[in-house]
Amino acid sequence: MTNPTAQNTPTTHLCRHTLTSLHYREADLVQDLMGRKGFTEVMLMQILGRPLRPVDVRITDVVLVVLMEHGLTPSAIATRLIYMSAPENLQGAVAAGLLAVGSSFVGTMENGSRLLDRILAAPDAQAEALAIAREHRARKQAVPGFGHHLHKPVDPRAYKLIELGRAEPELKGAHLDALMNLSQAVDEVWGRPVTINATGAVAALLGELGVPTAVMRGFAVISRAAGLVAHIVEEQKSPSGRFIWDTVEHAIPFVHEEAGPGV
Incomplete structure (x- = not known):
């Protein structure tokens, strides 16, 4: 009798390892990939799960370059402000910026x-x-x-x-x-x-x-992560987070609410 639990066991095709080796899909990491394949090629291999053509790598490379940097956009501002608040948490600052990759900016x-x-x-x-x-x-x-x-x-x-x-x-x-x-x-x-x-x-x-x-939005996330690390490097050398905070605080004035009827 077939075990129904075994039939429903999740599987993965992405990675496996032994005591002496590690494979990405069917490729041996040490023997087949390290020093032989570039980051974009391995990334596509993992995401698309099919044999790659040179055109796949060329086009993806240019897409990643285009999406990496857009200046002081909401994602970069978020990263800089979080890094200012918690400089021990670089990954948190990058993650904060990546949360802005959405349907209005970057991920459109x-x-x-x-x-x-x-x-x-x-x-x-x-x-x-x-x-x-x-x-x-x-x-x-x-x-x-x-x-x-x-x-x-x-x-x-x-x-x-x-x-x-x-x-x-x-x-x-x-x-x-x-x-x-x-x-x-x-x-x-x-x-x-x-x-x-x-x-x-x-x-x-x-x-x-x-x-x-x-x-598709995942490609924006991959690319923008690199750009946000660059913003943190610049923040380390020439901090702007405090300036952004001070500018916003002075640019948005406090306004007293008018008392409503019967107040």
């Missing part, structure tokens, strides 16, 4: 990718793209992957990413085509050119590599 490629998935699944890509643009316009919402408050009229990072993707003959280009269909629809519905932003282009490129939509 996930939202954009869902729209590209809709377009790719539709029988008429252009009609679906127009429907998406009109839906967002009617709700007075920006389309994920489009527009930028600093980079105008275009986000130069996005168009460089698209150019690099188009230059890779191994990529089919379906996600990039979906992005361009959506861009044309957004421009038409808004009645003016609206730039594709970096995370919009990242969504298309990661889609070209076969990265599932639900995993």
Whole structure:
């Protein structure tokens, strides 16, 4: 008789070890990976679990570089303030910054990718793209992957990413085509050119590599962690956390509440 508990036992394909060896999937860490493979290649091997092509590593590298640093954004400010408060806890400061990788900043490629998935699944890509643009316009919402408050009229990072993707003959280009269909629809519905932003282009490129939509934000987390460590290094040499705190405290005044009726 089969043991039902054994059938339901969780398994892992990521790592195993013996007294004398350690394997990442089927690769021996010491013999096959150390000194032979780069970080990006091993990371993709672990996340995607499939044989890699050189194009996978090239495109992922440029995506990680693009997402690593955006200046004094909420994630970097959070990291600097937490490090100021608890300098013994470097990892906590980085973790605080990573909590800001969400649907409004840094991690927006996930939202954009869902729209590209809709377009790719539709029988008429252009009609679906127009429907998406009109839906967002009617709700007075920006389309994920489009527009930028600093980079105008275009986000130069996005168009460089698209150019690099188009230059890779191994990529089919379906996600990039979906992005361009959506861009044309957004421009038409808004009645003016609206730039594709970096995370919009990242969504298309990661889609070209076969990265599932639900995993894409993880690439922003990996990349931004490195950038936040750099912010901590700068904070150690030239602290700004106290200045940020003092600036906010003086910029936001205390206002007495007016007494309500009967008070």
